[in-house]
Amino acid sequence: MTEILLAIDTATENCSAALQVGDRVYQRVAESPREHSQRLLPFVQELLSEADISLQQLQGLVVGSGPGSFTGVRIAISIAQGLAFSQQLPVYPVNSLQTLAQHAIRSHSGKDGAAHPAIILSSIDARMAEIYYALYENINGIAVPLTEPAVAKPGPELFQQPLAQLQIDQDTVIAGAGTGWDSYHDLLAQSLPGPVNLHPDCRLPEAKDMLSLVQAKQVQAISASELEPLYVRNEVTWKKLPGR
Structure with missing residues (x-):
């Protein structure tokens, strides 16, 4: 195309x-x-x-x-x-959330010998103590949606259900992109089963x-x-x- x-x-x-x-x-x-x-x-x-x-x-x-x-x-x-x-x-x-995930893939694929970010959690500060969020998978350099965009208050149990059903476990490093991570880094990190690779250059x-x-x-x-x-x-x- x-x-x-x-x-x-x-x-x-x-x-x-x-x-x-x-x-x-x-x-x-x-x-x-x-x-x-x-x-x-x-x-x-x-x-x-x-x-x-x-x-x-x-x-x-x-x-x-x-x-x-x-x-x-x-x-x-x-x-x-x-x-x-x-x-x-x-x-x-x-x-916007898929665009953020694609931004993370473009900016960080292969940097410093690291593997392409496999799973990206895009999060935008929605104000009123809430975030917009969605999960994406890197398939051949393209951010493919795993979940629909949604809005919720960040908390330690926010992603338990989708991550379990998508079979994303504690060995999976999840990349973080978006302004939601600026405001709620600790709450978002606590809600994930494994390590987070935050991409502060992919805020917007x-x-x-x-x-x-x-x-x-x-x-x-x-x-x-x-x-x-x-x-x-x-x-x-x-x-x-x-x-x-």
């Missing part, structure tokens, strides 16, 4: 945009939680200018659909819908990792009218994916 794809994300403190043209990827990233609406469209224009292409040449739009900041998620969704409707583009919604999602997930066909295209935010605030229990 080699298309001209634009990816945008404002679901967390990061405002990021990435443009894939063939094998080249251009990106802009800024941690600016109160400036997303001012930064995102200029980022898009800069990327198009750098790659010397126009909006009319885009073949698809990738958007971070959440979970994350309610306001941030809505900004990206609104801009994505506007661009997609104007150019009649298919839209690929990617959840980046748009170029969404492109990798789309290229790996982890995401299905939808129309702009079908695009909706992924809030998951009403989810209080974990869900194992079918077949897992």
